Amino acid sequence: xxxxxxxxxxxxxxxxxxxxxxxxxxxxxxxxxxxxxxxxxxxxxxxxxxxxxxxxxxxxxxxxxxxxxxxxxxxxxxxxxxxxxxxxxxxxxxxxxxxxxxxxxxxxxxxxxxxxxxxxxxxxxxxxxxxxxxxxxxxxxxxxxxxxxxxxxxxxxxxxxxxxxxxxxxxxxxxxxxxxxxxxxxxxxxxxxxxxxxxxxxxxxxxxxxxxxxxxxxxxxxxxxxxxxxxxxxxxxxxxxxxxxxxxxxxxxxxxxxxxxxxxxxxxxxxxxxxxxxxxxxxxxxxxxxxxxxxxxxxxxxxxxxxxxxxxxxxxxxxxxxxxxxxxxxxxxxxxxxxxxxxxxxxxxxxxxxxxxxxxxxxxxxxxxxxxxxxxxxxxxxxxxxxxxxxxxxxxxxxxxxxxxxxxxxxxxxxxxxxxxxxxxxxxxxxxxxxxxxxxxxxxxxxxxxxxxxxxxxxxxxxxxxxxxxxxxxxxxxxxxxxxxxxxxxxxxxxxxxxxxxxxxxxxxxxxxxxxxxxxxxxxxxxxxxxxxxxxxxxxxxxxxxxxxxxxxxxxxxxxxxxxxxxxxxxxxxx
DNA sequence: GCCGTTTTCGGCCCGACTGTTTTCAGTCG
Numbered sequence: 001x002x003x004x005x006x007x008x009x010x011x012x013x014x015x016x017x018x019x020x021x022x023x024x025x026x027x028x029x030x031x032x033x034x035x036x037x038x039x040x041x042x043x044x045x046x047x048x049x050x051x052x053x054x055x056x057x058x059x060x061x062x063x064x065x066x067x068x069x070x071x072x073x074x075x076x077x078x079x080x081x082x083x084x085x086x087x088x089x090x091x092x093x094x095x096x097x098x099x100x101x102x103x104x105x106x107x108x109x110x111x112x113x114x115x116x117x118x119x120x121x122x123x124x125x126x127x128x129x130x131x132x133x134x135x136x137x138x139x140x141x142x143x144x145x146x147x148x149x150x151x152x153x154x155x156x157x158x159x160x161x162x163x164x165x166x167x168x169x170x171x172x173x174x175x176x177x178x179x180x181x182x183x184x185x186x187x188x189x190x191x192x193x194x195x196x197x198x199x200x201x202x203x204x205x206x207x208x209x210x211x212x213x214x215x216x217x218x219x220x221x222x223x224x225x226x227x228x229x230x231x232x233x234x235x236x237x238x239x240x241x242x243x244x245x246x247x248x249x250x251x252x253x254x255x256x257x258x259x260x261x262x263x264x265x266x267x268x269x270x271x272x273x274x275x276x277x278x279x280x281x282x283x284x285x286x287x288x289x290x291x292x293x294x295x296x297x298x299x300x301x302x303x304x305x306x307x308x309x310x311x312x313x314x315x316x317x318x319x320x321x322x323x324x325x326x327x328x329x330x331x332x333x334x335x336x337x338x339x340x341x342x343x344x345x346x347x348x349x350x351x352x353x354x355x356x357x358x359x360x361x362x363x364x365x366x367x368x369x370x371x372x373x374x375x376x377x378x379x380x381x382x383x384x385x386x387x388x389x390x391x392x393x394x395x396x397x398x399x400x401x402x403x404x405x406x407x408x409x410x411x412x413x414x415x416x417x418x419x420x421x422x423x424x425x426x427x428x429x430x431x432x433x434x435x436x437x438x439x440x441x442x443x444x445x446x447x448x449x450x451x452x453x454x455x456x457x458x459x460x461x462x463x464x465x466x467x468x469x470x471x472x473x474x475x476x477x478x479x480x481x482x483x484x485x486x487x488x489x490x491x492x493x494x495x496x497x498x499x500x501x502x503x504x505x506x507x508x509x510x511x512x513x514x515x516x517x518x519x520x521x522x523x524x525x526x527x528x529x530x531x532x533x534x535x536x537x538x539x540x541x542x543x544x545x546x547x548x549x550x551x552x553x554x555x556x557x558x559x560x561x562x563x564x565x566x567x568x569x570x571x572x573x574x575x
Numbered sequence: 576g577c578c579g580t581t582t583t584c585g586g587c588c589c590g591a592c593t594g595t596t597t598t599c600a601g602t603c604g
Contacts, residue, residue: 026587030576060577098593100602133601137594185604198604224592224603231592231603241604243591256589261604268588273581279589324580 001045003477004038004511007070010079011035014066016094017082019101020108033058033316034067036262040315042511043483044071057317089115096145097223098138120146144221152237154195157473159503159540161187161194168199168216168240175212178203179247184257189311190543192473192506196239198257206244213242249282251294256280258297262316263309270320271304278304312546331546332525334539336558339368341410341433341464342498342526343535347392348373348382351531354392355399360532362405368561370408370433371396377414377422377440384411386427393430406561408432412466417441417448419455421462428461433568435498437466442479449481454489460572464524464556465490467500467507474504483512484519491520494571496556499548501541502528513548522567524556 002010015031037058038044047053048071053064069076086108092115093104107113113122123143128134165183172181178201182188185198203209210230214222219232223239231241245253256264256279268278277284283292283303294300298308306323310331313319322328344350345357352360354371361369373392376383384392393409400407410433414422421428421436428434436456444452456462468486469478490497497516500507505528508516513523525545527538545555552558556567 024576027576029587033577058577062576098602102601133595135595141593196604226592229591257604259604264604265588269586272588277589281590 002070002074004041004044007044007067008035008038010070010076011038011063011066013091014076014079014082016091016101017079017086020090020105021082021085022105030058030060031063033262033265034063036260036316038067040317040511042515046483087114092116092149093119095149096142097148098141098145116146116149148221148233148237155193156238157503158187158190158192158194158506158543159537161197164234164238164240165197165199167218168197168213168242171216171218172199172201172209172213172242176203176205176208178209178244180250182254184254185241185259188258189260189314190540190547192509192544196241199240199242200250200254200257201242201244202247202250202253203244204246206246209244210242243280245280248293248295249280251296251299252278252282253280254297255294255300258311258314260314260316263314263319266316266320267304274304276304310546312543313549329549329551332542332550332552332555332558334542336552336555337366337525337538337542338559338561339366339370339557339564340364340527340529340535340538341370341408341524341557342372342412342435342466342500343369343529344373344412345371347371347384347388349530354395356532357529358396358399358403358405358407360535361407362403364535366405368406368408368564370410370435372410372412372433372435375411375413375422377416386423389427389430410435412437413462414439415452415456417444417452419452421456421459425459425461428459431461433463434459434461435464435466436462438470438479442470442476446480446482449479450485453481453486457486457489457493457495460574462495463568463571464496464498464526466498466526467502467505467528468497469507469509469512471507471509472504473506478507483515487516487519487521490516491522494522494567494574496522496524496567499523499525499541499545499550500528501526501537501539501544502534503537503540506540506544508544508548510544510547513545513550517548517550517554521554522556523550523554526557 011031012035015028018028037056041056048068053059053067066076066078093099111122113119128139165187169181181201184200186194187197201209207227213230214225218234220235221233223231228245229243233239243257271278275286277286292303301308307326307328309319309323343357345352345354347354374383376385396407396409409431411431412435415436415438416422471478497508499513525541527535529535
C-alpha cells in the first residue's frame with residue numbers, strides 16, 4: 001500500500017509528464033495542487049475506505065479515481081497512458097537540474113533520449129554540437145546537474161537542515177553589512193524534511209552580499225548569481241538560495257520565501273479577486289496603482305484583510321479561509337511549556353548522568369520534568385528492573401530536592417505484543433508518570449497492533465503513549481494500526497498522546513495529531529532526550545504540534561504541576 | 576482538473592536568473 005508521500009510523488013510525476021505531453025497548464029497544475037493536499041492529509045487508505053477522497057481540498061472526481069487506482073495497484077490509467085508516450089525512466093532526465101519539461105520532451109522526440117544513461121551517452125558523443133539552444137554552457141550545466149542528481153540525497157531531516165542554515169547565516173554575518181537575516185522556506189514552516197534552504201536577507205547593498213555568498217568556501221557550485229539572488233550547491237548537492245532586498249520590503253520578502261508554493265498561489269489568487277498583486281516586491285493595487293510595502297510579515301496579511309497565518313499552517317489547504325473567518329487557532333508556543341516528560345540518563349541508554357539531566361531541566365527554566373528511563377524488557381541489558389527503579393527513585397528525590405526541581409519519577413515502559421505492560425501494576429503504581437511505548441514486534445498486523453495500543457491506553461497507570469506511530473524518518477514508516485480507534489481510546493481513557501521531538505522521530509506526525517485533536521485527545525510535547533544537548537529537541541516537537549494546529553490548551557505540559565498531578569490522578573481514579 | 580462572499584461556467588500567482596536570445600523561452604522557486 002502506497003504511503004501519502006508515495007501517492008503525492010506519483011501525482012507529481014503525472015503532472016510533469018502531462019506538461020511534457022503538451023496538456024493544458026491548468027490540468028497539470030491541478031495534479032500539483034492535489035499532490036500538496038495529499039502530503040498534508042491523514043493516511044489516504046482510511047480516507048479512501050470511507051469514500052471521502054473528494055472531501056480533501058483540490059481533489060475532485062477525476063483525481064480521486066487516480067488516487068484510488070494508485071492505492072489499489074500502485075499505478076493508474078492516467079500514468080499508463082503517459083508511459084505509452086514517454087518511457088518511465090524519463091523522470092531521471094527531468095531530475096537533472098536545468099532540464100525541465102520542454103527540454104526533456106524535445107530530448108525524447110528529437111534524440112530518443114529517455115534515460116540518464118541515454119543523456120550521458122549523447123553528451124559523451126557530442127550529439128548536441130551545433131544544435132540550437134544547446135550551446136556549451138547549457139551542456140556544462142547539464143553535466144553538473146547529472147553529477148548532482150547521482151550524488152544527491154533527496155530531502156534531509158529538519159534538524160540537519162536547520163544546522164546548515166545556521167552555518168550559512170554565521171558566514172553571512174561575517175560579511176558585508178546587512179539589516180535582517182533569517183531562514184525561510186520549508187525549514188521555517190517546520191516541515192519534517194527539507195529539500196533546500198531559503199535564506200532571506202535585507203540590506204542596502206544587496207549585490208555585495210550575493211557576491212559574498214557565492215564565494216563561500218563550502219559552495220561546490222554556484223547555480224545562479226544575480227543582483228538580488230544567489231543559489232549554491234554544497235558538496236552533497238544540497239541547495240541554498242539567498243535572496244536580498246531593501247529592509248522596507250522585509251515583510252513581503254519573508255512572506256514570499258516562506259511559502260509554501262501552494263499557500264502563495266492561493267493567497268495571490270485571493271488577492272487578485274481584490275485587484276491586488278502580491279509578490280516579494282510589495283502589494284500593488286491594480287486599480288489605484290498604489291504600492292504597499294511591509295517592513296514586517298504580519299503587515300502582509302493585514303493588508304490583505306486577514307488574520308496573520310503562522311508559517312506552520314501555510315500548507316495551501318484551508319488556512320486562508322480560516323484566516324478570513326478569524327477561526328485560526330492560537331498555536332502552542334515553546335514558551336508555554338512548563339516541563340518535559342520524556343528524557344533518559346545513564347541509568348538506561350542516555351549519555352549524561354541523572355544529576356546532569358535534572359540540572360539541565362532546571363537550567364531550561366522548567367517547573368517540572370520527568371526522568372523516564374527504559375523498562376527492563378526485551379532482554380536488553382540497560383533497562384531498569386523494579387529493584388533498580390526503587391533505587392533510582394531514592395536518588396531522584398535526593399538530587400531534585402538539592403537542585404530545587406520537581407522531578408517526576410517515571411519510566412518508558414514497553415508495551416508487550418499482547419498489550420500488557422512490561423511492569424506489573426504494583427510497580428507502575430509507584431511511578432508518578434508512565435510512558436507506554438511500542439519498541440518491538442512491529443509486524444503483528446493491523447488489528448493486533450490496534451488492540452495492543454488500546455489495551456495500553458486502558459491501563460489506568462499509563463499516562464502517555466510514547467512516539468505513537470513508531471516511525472523513523474527515512475527508514476521506517478511506522479507500524480500499522482487503526483489510528484482513529486486508538487485516538488478515540490486515548491480520548492476516552494484520559495491517556496495523553498506524545499509528540500516526540502527527537503529529530504528522527506517527530507511522532508505523532510502533524511496530520512495524525514490534527515486528527516487526534518478532532519477526536520478530543522490531550523497531548524504531551526517531549527524531547528525524548530538521551531543527553532543534555534538533546535533537550536532542545538522539544539522545540540522540534542513544538543513545531544510539529546503547531547503544524548497540527550494544537551493550542552496551549554491541548555498540551556498537558558503547559559499546565560501547572562498541580563494540574564498535571566490532577567490529570568494523572570483522574571485517570572487512575574477511573575480504575 | 577478544480578472550484579465558488581461575481582458559484583455549475585469561466586477563470587486560474589508572480590518574478591529572478593540563464594543562455595544565446597538581438598527580444599525571450601525555459602527553468603526554478
